[in-house]
Amino acid sequence: xxxxxxxxxxxxxxxxxxxxxxxxxxxxxxxxxxxxxxxxxxxxxxxxxxxxxxxxxxxxxxxxxxxxxxxxxxxxxxxxxxxxxxxxxxxxxxxxxxxxxxxxxxxxxxxxxxxxxxxxxxxxxxxxxxxxxxxxxxxxxxxxxxxxxxxxxxxxxxxxxxxxxxxxxxxxxxxxxxxxxxxxxxxxxxxxxxxxxxxxxxxxxxxxxxxxxxxxxxxxxxxxxxxxxxxxxxxxxxxxxxxxxxxxxxxxxxxxxxxxxxxxxxxxxxxxxxxxxxxxxxxxxxxxxxxxxxxxxxxxxxxxxxxxxxxxxxxxxxxxxxxxxxxxxxxxxxxxxxxxxxxxxxxxxxxxxxxxxxxxxxxxxx
Amino acid sequence: xxxxxxxxxxxxxxxxxxxxxxxxxxxxxxxxxxxxxxxxxxxxxxxxxxxxxxxxxxxxxxxxxxxxxxxxxxxxxxxxxxxxxxxxxxxxxxxxxxxxxxxxxxxxxxxxxxxxxxxxxxxxxxxxxxxxxxxxxxxxxxxxxxxxxxxxxxxxxxxxxxxxxxxxxxxxxxxxxxxxxxxxxxxxxxxxxxxxxxxxxxxxxxxxxxxxxxxxxxxxxxxxxxxxxxxxxxxxxxxxxxxxxxxxxxxxxxxxxxxxxxxxxxxxxxxxxxxxxxxxxxxxxxxxxxxxxxxxxxxxxxxxxxxxxxxxxxxxxxxxxxxxxxxxxxxxxxxxxxxxxxxxxxxxxxxxxxxxxxxxxxxxxx
Numbered sequence: 001x002x003x004x005x006x007x008x009x010x011x012x013x014x015x016x017x018x019x020x021x022x023x024x025x026x027x028x029x030x031x032x033x034x035x036x037x038x039x040x041x042x043x044x045x046x047x048x049x050x051x052x053x054x055x056x057x058x059x060x061x062x063x064x065x066x067x068x069x070x071x072x073x074x075x076x077x078x079x080x081x082x083x084x085x086x087x088x089x090x091x092x093x094x095x096x097x098x099x100x101x102x103x104x105x106x107x108x109x110x111x112x113x114x115x116x117x118x119x120x121x122x123x124x125x126x127x128x129x130x131x132x133x134x135x136x137x138x139x140x141x142x143x144x145x146x147x148x149x150x151x152x153x154x155x156x157x158x159x160x161x162x163x164x165x166x167x168x169x170x171x172x173x174x175x176x177x178x179x180x181x182x183x184x185x186x187x188x189x190x191x192x193x194x195x196x197x198x199x200x201x202x203x204x205x206x207x208x209x210x211x212x213x214x215x216x217x218x219x220x221x222x223x224x225x226x227x228x229x230x231x232x233x234x235x236x237x238x239x240x241x242x243x244x245x246x247x248x249x250x251x252x253x254x255x256x257x258x259x260x261x262x263x264x265x266x267x268x269x270x271x272x273x274x275x276x277x278x279x280x281x282x283x284x285x286x287x288x289x290x291x292x293x294x295x296x297x298x299x300x301x302x303x304x305x306x307x308x309x310x311x312x313x314x315x316x317x318x319x320x321x322x323x324x325x326x327x328x329x330x331x332x333x334x335x336x337x338x339x340x341x342x343x344x345x346x347x348x349x350x351x352x353x354x355x356x357x358x359x360x361x362x363x364x365x366x
Numbered sequence: 367x368x369x370x371x372x373x374x375x376x377x378x379x380x381x382x383x384x385x386x387x388x389x390x391x392x393x394x395x396x397x398x399x400x401x402x403x404x405x406x407x408x409x410x411x412x413x414x415x416x417x418x419x420x421x422x423x424x425x426x427x428x429x430x431x432x433x434x435x436x437x438x439x440x441x442x443x444x445x446x447x448x449x450x451x452x453x454x455x456x457x458x459x460x461x462x463x464x465x466x467x468x469x470x471x472x473x474x475x476x477x478x479x480x481x482x483x484x485x486x487x488x489x490x491x492x493x494x495x496x497x498x499x500x501x502x503x504x505x506x507x508x509x510x511x512x513x514x515x516x517x518x519x520x521x522x523x524x525x526x527x528x529x530x531x532x533x534x535x536x537x538x539x540x541x542x543x544x545x546x547x548x549x550x551x552x553x554x555x556x557x558x559x560x561x562x563x564x565x566x567x568x569x570x571x572x573x574x575x576x577x578x579x580x581x582x583x584x585x586x587x588x589x590x591x592x593x594x595x596x597x598x599x600x601x602x603x604x605x606x607x608x609x610x611x612x613x614x615x616x617x618x619x620x621x622x623x624x625x626x627x628x629x630x631x632x633x634x635x636x637x638x639x640x641x642x643x644x645x646x647x648x649x650x651x652x653x654x655x656x657x658x659x660x661x662x663x664x665x666x667x668x669x670x671x672x673x674x675x676x677x678x679x680x681x682x683x684x685x686x687x688x689x690x691x692x693x694x695x696x697x698x699x700x701x702x703x704x705x706x707x708x709x710x711x712x713x714x715x716x717x718x719x720x721x722x723x724x725x726x727x728x729x730x731x732x
Contacts, residue, residue: 003393003394003400004398004399006400006404008404008405008406008409011403011405011406011407012404019393023389026385026389026392028369032370033369033691034369034379035380037385038372038378039374040375040694073439073440073441073573073611074594075439076608078439078592078594081592112593113592115590198609200609205403205611205612206407206611206612206613207439207573207612208573223478224479224481225479226447226475226595227446228440228441228443228444229447242441242444243376243566245571245572245573245611245614246377246566246573247573248611248614251403327400328406328409
């Protein structure tokens with residue numbers, strides 16, 4: 001077996017160490033005589049798995065006691081609907097920042113589900129400038145009476161990221177999509193009222209969605225909400241109103257354990273910052289052969305989109321990269337070019353190999 | 367490693383042969399250099415996986431061309447909401463048959479989400495007789511103008527099953543929950559307008575829900591429905607509006623291939639009928655030591671609930687069974703006693719061992 005360097009934006013590379021453990025336990029988890037996929041979610045074995053996953057996630061992120069951790073289904077796209085249905089009552093308004101494809105989709109879905117009964121208000125957008133930076137303070141027009149402020153702190157497609165230190169100053173609850181950079185750096189959870197993340201980028205397999213929600217936001221849903229979408233009901237039932245995606249939760253829990261073994265999020269941040277520096281240095285030092293359009297201060301450490309000045313070389317670049325064992329580098333169709341997603345599970349060596357390939361390709365083709 | 371005989375009602379036993387294949391491919395699927403959990407859902411590898419899964423399911427069930435196959439999230443519980451939101455417009459009425467815990471939950475959730483704008487009508491119920499049989503024709507009062515008729519063809523908790531040959535005669539679309547017996551026997555899909563099933567009983571891991579829907583039922587959802595819940599949108603997007611539960615779909619697909627290798631559903635029906643006969647014969651021949659309360663014609667081949675006449679022996683029964691490698695036999699808390707779920711992946715040998723244990727236990731304790 002030979003593993004490639006996998007730069008997929010998601011579902012994405014998982015730590016080989018975690019996969020080896022999954023493999024070892026696949027038919028017999030800890031002597032249970034069956035694998036995790038085959039266990040009742042109500043049994044003591046799976047209960048211990050989901051409890052450990054929550055405890056480890058709480059430790060990694062320093063989640064305060066007044067926040068609940070939910071393991072849900074449906075991905076971030078379901079959250080785009082679930083958030084306004086739970087948190088935006090008729091007659092109220094919510095603010096949305098639009099800084100890339102994902103936050104734009106969140107606005108569209110919120111508008112769809114509230115259907116004019118409430119106001120989904122764009123409080124700032126960088127769309128006119130091509131989603132190549134985050135918003136400056138002067139460009140954000142916040143409503144102090146908004147039910148919440150929604151934003152996406154790492155735009156996977158456009159490669160724009162902000163840290164919790166750069167959140168807009170506001171007293172309204174901040175609801176944030178951290179799908180593609182959660183667990184890549186420490187986060188002050190207390191600055192957010194609700195954090196959500198599809199697992200398939202930096203957490204585990206697709207099919208489980210993390211929601212970290214402050215308790216005072218629970219119980220605001222209308223009585224007509226589908227029960228599986230009601231945060232309060234899911235919190236009351238420990239994410240087990242119905243059968244949860246048990247295997248995806250188990251693998252995510254193993255990733256949390258792996259992150260603790262790496263030294264936690266402070267250590268991951270150092271590694272991730274270094275990986276990103278290597279790659280951006282290669283791009284910026286290429287004399288325009290490669291280009292990343294994002295303002296330097298807002299560049300994502302996780303998703304690095306770049307274009308080749310001579311786009312006629314794109315197909316060669318991808319084919320030669322693949323031959324060198326560097327895969328899933330094609331950019332999202334909406335922006336074109338290339339994208340290297342360098343999540344937690346991408347080792348520094350993988351980025352070094354990508355950079356060496358990119359340098360060599362440039363020298364040969366420039 | 368020693369595998370137990372696992373009678374869990376779900377998540378449930380999977381074929382060891384399938385698990386071995388998953389294990390072999392976990393870090394490198396067919397030379398891709400990464401596992402299925404790590405692949406983009408938009409890439410050619412995963413596309414081939416989901417297309418093969420759909421083709422095999424279509425072949426196994428003989429799904430007509432005018433039906434769409436969807437791989438969704440949220441389980442049957444989400445379908446309890448999603449069905450009326452899609453198919454029950456304001457001012458209309460839908461009929462529900464109540465023959466156990468699951469169909470009763472479906473009514474409650476439908477009432478919740480329509481909230482009085484439409485009529486969720488119980489067209490027949492066996493609750494008064496303890497959910498120990500299906501409804502007789504004379505007990506069903508159908509509305510010829512109903513938007514649909516909903517029923518559950520195998521009640522997992524109460525062990526009541528009907529075949530498609532016994533569906534009520536009606537011209538309205540039949541919507542059915544087949545979660546706990548889909549793929550256990552041939553089904554005439556054309557008798558249903560919509561079939562749904564959570565995967566974690568007879569299909570694969572939890573986290574994926576099969577929906578097989580006739581095309582004329584698509585496009586009936588209100589414009590305000592969360593996009594992920596709109597059958598038409600999911601059908602248009604090949605279940606990939608957003609990232610689907612890729613690994614769960616992959617494992618389900620391997621189960622479909624395994625079923626084909628067993629000879630398909632006609633062969634599975636023979637095996638399942640034989641397994642059920644062995645177990646019911648043990649219960650019925652126990653001179654009242656074990657009892658199954660379900661009317662013989664309506665007994666489930668998949669879920670066999672039974673009680674011990676002397677319930678003070680329950681704890682001994684479970685402990686000794688576990689020591690003999692027979693696990694997850696405790697009945698659902700709402701009915702008590704025991705339950706043996708003997709899905710497709712439970713070999714006849716497992717049922718024989720259970721029967722041998724039950725016979726021996728009775729002789730020693732009677």
